[in-house]
Structure formats: structure tokens, C-alpha cells
Amino acid sequence: MPEPHAITAQAMRELESYLSFLKDHxxxxxxxxxxxxxxxxxxxxxxxxxxxxxVSATVTPLPSAARVNALRPESLRHFDVERAVTAAAAxxxxxxxxxxLYAAVDAFxxxxxxxxGGKGLxxxxxxxxxxxxIVGDVPDADEDEAQAAFQGKPGHLTDAALSAxxxxxxxxxxxxxxxxxxxxxxxxxxxxxxxxxxxxxxxELSAPKVLILCGATxxxxxxxxxDSVQKLRGKAHHLTLSGGSSLRVFVTFxxxxxxxxxxxxKAFWSDFLLATDGLA
Numbered sequence: 001m002p003e004p005h006a007i008t009a010q011a012m013r014e015l016e017s018y019l020s021f022l023k024d025h026x027x028x029x030x031x032x033x034x035x036x037x038x039x040x041x042x043x044x045x046x047x048x049x050x051x052x053x054x055v056s057a058t059v060t061p062l063p064s065a066a067r068v069n070a071l072r073p074e075s076l077r078h079f080d081v082e083r084a085v086t087a088a089a090a091x092x093x094x095x096x097x098x099x100x101l102y103a104a105v106d107a108f109x110x111x112x113x114x115x116x117g118g119k120g121l122x123x124x125x126x127x128x129x130x131x132x133x134i135v136g137d138v139p140d141a142d143e144d145e146a147q148a149a150f151q152g153k154p155g156h157l158t159d160a161a162l163s164a165x166x167x168x169x170x171x172x173x174x175x176x177x178x179x180x181x182x183x184x185x186x187x188x189x190x191x192x193x194x195x196x197x198x199x200x201x202x203x204e205l206s207a208p209k210v211l212i213l214c215g216a217t218x219x220x221x222x223x224x225x226x227d228s229v230q231k232l233r234g235k236a237h238h239l240t241l242s243g244g245s246s247l248r249v250f251v252t253f254x255x256x257x258x259x260x261x262x263x264x265x266k267a268f269w270s271d272f273l274l275a276t277d278g279l280a
Contacts, residue, residue, distance in 0.1 A: 079110075079112065081190055081193065081194070083110075084110035084111070084194060085193050085194060085197070087108075087110060088108060088110070088111075088194055088197045088198060089197040091104050091108060091197075091198075092104065092197040092198045092200070092201040093197075093201065093242070095201055095205070097205065098128060098202065098205045098206065101198065101201055101202055101205060102121065102123060104198070105121060105178055105198050106121045108198075110194070111178075111179070111194050112190065112194075113177065113178075113179045113181060113191050113194070113195075114178075114179045116179065116180075116181055116182040117182050118139075118144050118179040118180040118181075119144050119145065119147060119180075120147045120179075121147060121178055121179065122139050122143050122144065122147050122148065122149060122175040122177070122178055122179065122180065123147060123148055123149070123175075124148075124149050124172050124173060124174040124175070124202070124206075125148045125149050125150060125155075125172070125173045126171050126172040126173050127169060127170050127171060127172050128172060128206060129206055129207040129208070130170060130171055130172035130206050130207070130208045131167065131170040131171070131208060131209045131210070131279055132162070132167055132170060132171040132172070132208060132209070132210055132212065132275075132276060132279065133171070133172045133173075133174065133203060133206050133208035133210070133211050133212070134150070134158065134171060134172070134173045134174065134211075134212045134213075134214060135174045135175075135176060135199070135203075135211070135212070135213050135214065135218035135221070135222060136149055136150055136154075136173065136174065136175055136176045136214050136215065136217075136218060136254060136255075137176045137214060137215030137216070137217045137218060137254035137256065138176055138177055138180070138181060138184060138185075138186060138187055138215075138217050139175045139176065139177055139179070139180040139184075140152065140154070140180070140184060140256065141180070141184070142155070143155075143175060143180065144180040149173045149174050149175040150173040150175075150255075153256075153259055154254070154255035154256045154258075154259065155173075155255070157255045157258060157259070158173065158214075158255045161268070161269060161272050162272075165272065165273075165276055165279075167276055167279060170279075172206050172208070174199065174202060174203075176195075176214075176215065176217035176218045176221065177191055177195050177217065178195060178198065178199075186217075187217045187220070192217070192220045192221050195221050196221045196222070196224070199221050199222065200221075200222065200239075201242075203222070203239070203241075203247070204241050204242060204243075208247065209248075209279065210247070210248050210249075210250065210275050210276065210279065211239065211247055211248065211249045211250070212249075212250050212251075212252060212271070212272070212275050213249060213250070213251045213252070214252055214253065214254045214255060215229065215253065215254030215257075216228070216229060219232060219251055222239060222249065223237060223239065223249065223251075229251055229252065229253055232251040233250070233251045233252050233253075233267065233271055234270075234271070234274070235250075236248050236249070236250060237249040237250070237251070248275075250271060250274060250275035251271070252267070252268050252271035252272070252275075253267065253268050253271075255268070
């Protein structure tokens with residue numbers, strides 16, 4: 001019979017790995033050998049004021065989405081998006097390998113996003129095949145420069161979480177879009193519809209055991225949902241693949257949000273633990 005307040009080995013593993021994750025990202029006052037009375041002014045954390053400003057970690061749907069979708073260049077007035085989506089779906093379905101799919105995406109001309117000034121096709125980064133597959137949000141400047149997913153500070157933060165779980169070398173990271181939109185603007189409905197067939201086929205070809213969606217763009221492309229990350233996180237969803245099999249899907253915040261709202265790191269870490277339970 002365990003003691004009433006005994007800590008299980010799993011709980012201890014989660015606590016130790018979470019503290020290590022926080023320490024790696026330079027959050028001060030994580031823990032000390034001796035207890036500290038934080039009620040005394042001289043012992044109060046230097047980060048209290050900054051943390052208080054970031055209390056909310058809620059992600060909500062983009063409020064300006066309607067305006068973004070309405071900003072259609074005159075040159076695209078007669079662009080037939082339905083025909084382009086049908087063609088994209090057929091081309092994606094015919095790709096038998098990951099490399100063949102990337103070649104098909106790069107050669108597909110009917111994606112207006114590719115002409116907005118991005119430096120090139122943004123590919124995935126990591127293991128193939130992969131036990132864990134992570135899909136990110138709208139590519140940023142670092143991803144555009146490297147033409148690879150999860151770069152810069154958000155990429156390093158994600159890599160640190162995966163390393164703490166022992167899954168860094170078993171994970172593939174994919175971008176939320178294959179090209180960076182002009183100025184890093186939010187994804188439009190058109191962007192999502194033309195990305196989704198290729199992204200879903202890439203997921204199938206990567207054969208992961210679990211899929212983690214980081215942010216609203218990934219959720220819209222893969223799950224075809226406009227629900228907020230806050231509403232979807234904390235539970236398993238399922239994606240039915242073309243062969244009829246089902247893939248477990250989990251939702252969390254994009255790592256770039258964690259850099260702006262440090263309190264969201266706890267939720268991000270909790271989501272990673274839930275998604276990868278049993279894989280380590």
C-alpha cells in the first residue's frame with residue numbers, strides 16, 4: 001500500500017524533465033536546495049512583474065481572418081481555386097515517396113502563395129520515417145532563410161522539449177505552409193486548401209505513430225477545424241488516412257507563442273507529455 005503522499009516514478013520523471021526544460025530556457029528561480037520565503041521583499045522573484053503581464057496563454061482564432069481573406073490581388077480575380085485544389089489532391093495522391101511529393105509540390109504552379117516573395121520551398125526537418133510528427137504554424141523568416149521547418153528560437157525550444165523526452169532523433173518537423181507568406185501574414189482559406197492535400201499526403205508517407213499540431217494553421221490544414229488551440233488541446237483527436245487507418249492527433253500552442261507568453265510553456269510541455277506517452 002503506497003504512502004498517501006508518495007510520488008510515483010512517472011510523476012517524478014515528469015517533474016524532473018519539466019524542471020530541466022524550464023532551466024534550459026533560462027527561467028530563473030526554478031528551484032533551490034533550501035526553501036525560500038517569497039513573502040519577503042528581498043526574496044521576491046525578479047521576473048514577477050514580467051510574468052504577471054503574460055498571465056493569459058489562451059489562443060483564439062485570428063480576429064482579422066475575414067479581412068485577410070478579402071485582400072485578394074487583382075491578378076488573382078479569375079484564379080480558379082476549386083480546379084487548383086482538385087489538381088493538387090490528384091497530384092498529392094500519386095506521390096509514392098516523400099521526395100516525389102516534395103518534387104510535386106515544388107513543380108505545382110497553381111499556388112499563389114509561392115509567388116509572394118518567399119525564398120523557396122520549406123521542407124520538413126528530422127527523421128524519416130518518424131515516430132513523432134510535428135506540424136508548425138505559418139513559417140517565419142528563419143524558416144524561410146533555411147528553407148526548413150522549426151528554425152530559430154522556436155525551433156530550439158521545440159528541440160529542447162523533444163530532447164528531454166528522448167525523442168529528438170525520432171521526430172519529423174513540418175511547416176504549416178510550404179512557402180512563407182509575404183510579411184509573415186496569417187494563412188488565408190485559399191492557402192490552407194492548397195496546402196492541405198500535400199501536407200496530409202506527407203503525413204501518410206512519413207508513417208508517424210503520433211501527430212502533434214502546433215497552432216491554428218496546422219489545425220486548419222490537417223483537421224479542417226477552425227476551433228481554437230485552447231479548445232482542442234488536452235485530448236486525443238483522430239485523423240483518418242487514405243488507407244482507412246487512424247492516426248492519433250494532439251494539439252498544442254505554436255512554440256513562437258511560448259517566447260511571448262512564458263506561462264504557456266507549462267501547457268506546451270504537458271501536451272507533449274500526453275502526446276508522446278509510451279513512446280520514450
